[in-house]
Amino acid sequence: MKSYEEINAKIESKKAVVLTAEEVIDYVEKKGLEAAAKEVDVVTTATFGPMCSSGCFLNFGHSKPRIRITQAWIDDVEAYGGVAAADVYLGATQLRRNDPANLYYPGEFRYGGGYVIEKLVAGERLELHAVSYGTDDYPLRELRTWFTIKDLNQAIMVNPRNCYQNYNVAINCSDRTLHTYLGVLRPGMQNLTYSSAGQLSPLLNDPLYETIGVGTSVWLAGARGHVHSEGTQFASIAERGPNDVPMEGAGTLGLTANMKEMKPRYVRGISLIGYGVSLALGVGIPIPILGPHILKRTTVRDSEIFASVIDYSSDYPNRTGKVLCRLSYEELRKGEVVVSGKKVQVGSMSSYAMALEVASALRDEIKRGDFLLSKPYKRLPPSQSQKPLVIREKRK
Amino acid sequence: MSTKRMMLSFPKSETEKPIVYHLVKDYDLVINIFRAKVTPEEYGYLVLDVSGSDDNIKRGMDFVRTFNVEVDEAGVGVAWDAQRCTHCGSCLPHCPTKALRIVDPKTRVVGFFPSDCVECLACITYCPFGACSSLF
Numbered sequence: 001m002k003s004y005e006e007i008n009a010k011i012e013s014k015k016a017v018v019l020t021a022e023e024v025i026d027y028v029e030k031k032g033l034e035a036a037a038k039e040v041d042v043v044t045t046a047t048f049g050p051m052c053s054s055g056c057f058l059n060f061g062h063s064k065p066r067i068r069i070t071q072a073w074i075d076d077v078e079a080y081g082g083v084a085a086a087d088v089y090l091g092a093t094q095l096r097r098n099d100p101a102n103l104y105y106p107g108e109f110r111y112g113g114g115y116v117i118e119k120l121v122a123g124e125r126l127e128l129h130a131v132s133y134g135t136d137d138y139p140l141r142e143l144r145t146w147f148t149i150k151d152l153n154q155a156i157m158v159n160p161r162n163c164y165q166n167y168n169v170a171i172n173c174s175d176r177t178l179h180t181y182l183g184v185l186r187p188g189m190q191n192l193t194y195s196s197a198g199q200l201s202p203l204l205n206d207p208l209y210e211t212i213g214v215g216t217s218v219w220l221a222g223a224r225g226h227v228h229s230e231g232t233q234f235a236s237i238a239e240r241g242p243n244d245v246p247m248e249g250a251g252t253l254g255l256t257a258n259m260k261e262m263k264p265r266y267v268r269g270i271s272l273i274g275y276g277v278s279l280a281l282g283v284g285i286p287i288p289i290l291g292p293h294i295l296k297r298t299t300v301r302d303s304e305i306f307a308s309v310i311d312y313s314s315d316y317p318n319r320t321g322k323v324l325c326r327l328s329y330e331e332l333r334k335g336e337v338v339v340s341g342k343k344v345q346v347g348s349m350s351s352y353a354m355a356l357e358v359a360s361a362l363r364d365e366i367k368r369g370d371f372l373l374s375k376p377y378k379r380l381p382p383s384q385s386q387k388p389l390v391i392r393e394k395r396k
Numbered sequence: 397m398s399t400k401r402m403m404l405s406f407p408k409s410e411t412e413k414p415i416v417y418h419l420v421k422d423y424d425l426v427i428n429i430f431r432a433k434v435t436p437e438e439y440g441y442l443v444l445d446v447s448g449s450d451d452n453i454k455r456g457m458d459f460v461r462t463f464n465v466e467v468d469e470a471g472v473g474v475a476w477d478a479q480r481c482t483h484c485g486s487c488l489p490h491c492p493t494k495a496l497r498i499v500d501p502k503t504r505v506v507g508f509f510p511s512d513c514v515e516c517l518a519c520i521t522y523c524p525f526g527a528c529s530s531l532f
Contacts, residue, residue: 183522
């Protein structure tokens with residue numbers, strides 16, 4: 001058994017043995033679990049894909065004269081101003097002012113919060129338009145200026161929900177095309193979409209949250225950040241396989257990091273026709289190999305991870321809970337699967353190639369001694385389910 | 397017999413002549429048009445595969461050029477931006493000819509093969525990252 005302190009000491013002396021969650025599979029097979037657990041210090045996991053529940057706090061500093069911002073738009077995308085005089089929160093899925101949305105279905109959603117966040121990280125110059133009602137101490141009532149991330153005091157990404165442990169596979173059993181956050185689903189089950197890095201994905205390598213918890217260091221788009229809380233909709237009570245790996249969404253993580261340290265390659269605005277805008281992020285999470293049991297978890301393969309196929313024409317919108325079938329990521333990655341006796345073309349919203357890149361980048365940073373692990377100070381809730389929103393007819 | 401992908405750009409005035417007819421009839425070429433916009437008094441384009449003997453293709457294109465039509469022999473009307481592509485694979489089920497496909501099954505990197513593209517433009521509509529675009 002190793003401790004966090006011992007692993008960090010090895011990282012600092014640049015002697016840590018670090019493998020990606022893909023490399024560790026063959027490594028353990030060759031060396032045997034016990035021997036490998038003595039050698040390997042860290043396994044890096046990663047994912048890259050749309051992470052809707054994301055956004056950032058920005059502090060603009062104070063203008064002369066001062067303004068107490070009540071409403072603000074960055075490149076015509078509204079940032080929430082009900083935080084403080086010069087602080088706003090910009091959400092990834094916020095549409096641009098006057099976007100016709102789905103008025104002309106399917107809406108194109110060419111620009112929005114996720115794109116503004118991408119431009120900020122890329123160092124581009126953006127327009128700020130802010131209004132206020134004016135007070136004695138903050139007399140200015142309107143301003144328009146241009147800024148880059150360098151002009152801001154702080155740009156802190158604070159994401160309520162990232163890194164879904166596993167995710168639905170969306171299919172369309174109806175006779176009309178659907179436009180969803182999992183892409184365009186053609187009628188009659190012509191195609192389906194999954195969204196997970198599978199064997200590389202952080203929480204699939206730590207299915208019962210034995211190392212990833214509140215306070216864990218993460219690599220968020222190139223910046224060193226951490227898990228600030230359980231992610232929203234966190235539901236550790238989920239249907240799980242014999243390896244404890246969930247077959248539905250299950251766990252999520254709330255992540256934060258300094259946007260000024262992020263790399264634009266891993267922060268990308270996305271447009272989903274007929275649905276809206278969002279943000280795709282690259283996240284890497286190191287798993288300390290405290291013992292053979294933790295190592296065993298990281299050797300999970302795509303063939304041992306199953307996702308639930310859900311009909312997005314009726315079962316998903318109406319929350320019926322019906323699952324058409326379950327498919328492993330190994331099957332999904334073949335590009336064609338059979339669902340209810342029909343051949344279906346497979347698409348993905350999550351990028352395995354980028355996840356691999358992130359896992360490798362994090363591995364190299366740890367090997368160089370540039371990224372230390374941190375022991376979580378609180379575990380994620382072990383038995384929690386997701387509550388539905390009840391539509392009540394009366395207050396009492 | 398060979399097949400070449402061509403992109404013909406028409407100037408504003410040269411749209412009344414039955415150029416494709418002559419390519420078939422006089423130069424014995426098989427024409428497969430993927431995309432075309434040829435409107436009188438407007439700049440137009442034609443993206444097509446031309447099949448025939450190398451000599452006939454060359455003579456055919458020389459004939460086309462006499463109408464002031466620009467011939468781009470590496471012409472593809474769809475551009476794929478390798479920097480914007482994140483290799484997520486959401487395009488894969490929508491590309492009918494697999495011009496967009498996984499290059500390496502291990503790393504799952506996606507590549508674009510212009511010679512297989514029939515310019516249906518589905519990728520432009522469906523790519524969340526805006527990696528694909530049309531030249532016109």
